Amino acid sequence: GSLKDSYKNNFYIGTAMSLPQIHGTDAKSDDIIKKQFSSIVAENCMKSMFLQPQEGQFFFDDSDKFVEFGEKNKMFIIGHTLIWHSQLPKWFFTDKDGKDVLAEVLKERMKNHISAVVTRYKGRVKGWDVVNEAIMEDGSYRKSKFYEILGEEFIPLAFQYAHDADPEAELYYNDYNEWHTGKIKTVSKIVQTLKSRGIRIDGVGMQAHVDLKSPSIEEYEKAILEYTSNDVKVNITELEVSVLPSPWGTSANIADRVEYDAKMNPYTKGLPEYVKTEWENRYLDFFKLFLKHQDKIRRVTLWGVTDNQSWKNDFPVKGRTDYPLPFDRNYQAKPIVKKLIQLTEEK
Numbered sequence: 001g002s003l004k005d006s007y008k009n010n011f012y013i014g015t016a017m018s019l020p021q022i023h024g025t026d027a028k029s030d031d032i033i034k035k036q037f038s039s040i041v042a043e044n045c046m047k048s049m050f051l052q053p054q055e056g057q058f059f060f061d062d063s064d065k066f067v068e069f070g071e072k073n074k075m076f077i078i079g080h081t082l083i084w085h086s087q088l089p090k091w092f093f094t095d096k097d098g099k100d101v102l103a104e105v106l107k108e109r110m111k112n113h114i115s116a117v118v119t120r121y122k123g124r125v126k127g128w129d130v131v132n133e134a135i136m137e138d139g140s141y142r143k144s145k146f147y148e149i150l151g152e153e154f155i156p157l158a159f160q161y162a163h164d165a166d167p168e169a170e171l172y173y174n175d176y177n178e179w180h181t182g183k184i185k186t187v188s189k190i191v192q193t194l195k196s197r198g199i200r201i202d203g204v205g206m207q208a209h210v211d212l213k214s215p216s217i218e219e220y221e222k223a224i225l226e227y228t229s230n231d232v233k234v235n236i237t238e239l240e241v242s243v244l245p246s247p248w249g250t251s252a253n254i255a256d257r258v259e260y261d262a263k264m265n266p267y268t269k270g271l272p273e274y275v276k277t278e279w280e281n282r283y284l285d286f287f288k289l290f291l292k293h294q295d296k297i298r299r300v301t302l303w304g305v306t307d308n309q310s311w312k313n314d315f316p317v318k319g320r321t322d323y324p325l326p327f328d329r330n331y332q333a334k335p336i337v338k339k340l341i342q343l344t345e346e347k
């Protein structure tokens with residue numbers, strides 16, 4: 001069996017693709033992707049710094065290949081991401097003197113970028129992360145240049161431009177740590193505002209960069225219910241379960257982390273059994289939750305295929321080795337894959 005076959009009546013099951021995978025130079029990963037996944041998203045190559053490195057000069061080679069891969073394998077193809085403060089080319093906000101552009105100019109640039117990209121893949125990319133990571137955990141708007149120059153309005157504008165370019169495409173707002181109550185409030189308000197103005201939004205993408213402790217299943221469930229009460233679906237995006245403690249916040253201060261890493265790395269003898277068990281249970285608990293709410297969930301997408309690919313390695317400091325994904329560094333399915341498949345058979 002495979003993940004995609006087992007979950008075909010529940011939701012799409014996807015992965016992010018790296019450049020070597022897109023170019024076919026990581027053939028072992030590609031075999032796994034074709035066999036296991038029904039949806040794909042590009043890990044990097046559809047971000048604005050790659051698609052439009054200079055104003056008006058587009059580079060579509062990588063993303064064309066990505067979309068071709070998805071079509072060839074009959075996958076639900078996702079575009080990530082149109083408007084994001086990160087991995088964004090510097091020219092986007094600046095005039096020729098290096099000063100911030102006026103609101104009208106920024107709107108024009110957003111519109112040009114979104115129209116060019118969405119139009120190129122019209123009818124082929126089925127859903128877009130239109131805006132990514134615009135809200136802080138306390139519910140305030142991130143002080144990005146988009147926000148500084150256009151205020152809250154940049155979000156409705158981005159959705160409108162995307163919809164104009166491909167009226168059939170699903171449109172999503174995507175963010176991390178979206179179980180924080182402040183974020184829930186503001187993101188829900190964004191959804192409501194778009195809906196009340198008749199602007200299309202289909203879903204909230206809930207990034208799931210989780211670890212062994214945080215968030216709790218209850219918190220995550222509450223957030224799913226809150227978002228979907230606004231008549232949108234939830235996409236579980238960017239899922240991986242890190243075995244390392246979060247480098248952020250007070251619960252894992254730097255000293256704890258260094259001590260923990262020293263104990264765990266470089267994992268010459270492999271992961272301790274108790275960590276493996278905790279890690280599997282986290283995946284199982286999350287997937288049980290997703291199955292429980294399958295009518296509210298459009299897609300569950302892992303952020304990569306094998307541990308080797310994960311951005312969690314060497315993050316946020318070099319020397320960290322992580323084991324967050326269901327396939328190991330030798331391209332073998334870990335036991336969790338079979339267990340996730342069995343979950344669908346229990347019902």
Ligand code: G3I
Binds near residue numbers: 043086311
């Ligand atoms: O393009 C350069 C390349 O020229 C250079 O040779 C290479 C050397 O390290 O770096 C390349 O850039 C890297 C880029 O990925 C493309 O591979 C950057 O250093 C690296 O920082 C960047 O990381 C990506 C990160 O987004 C950037 O913020 C990760 O791969 C990607 O997994 C990660 O994905 C994000 C989601 O888009 C949004 N949510 C959070 C998630 C994790 O950070």
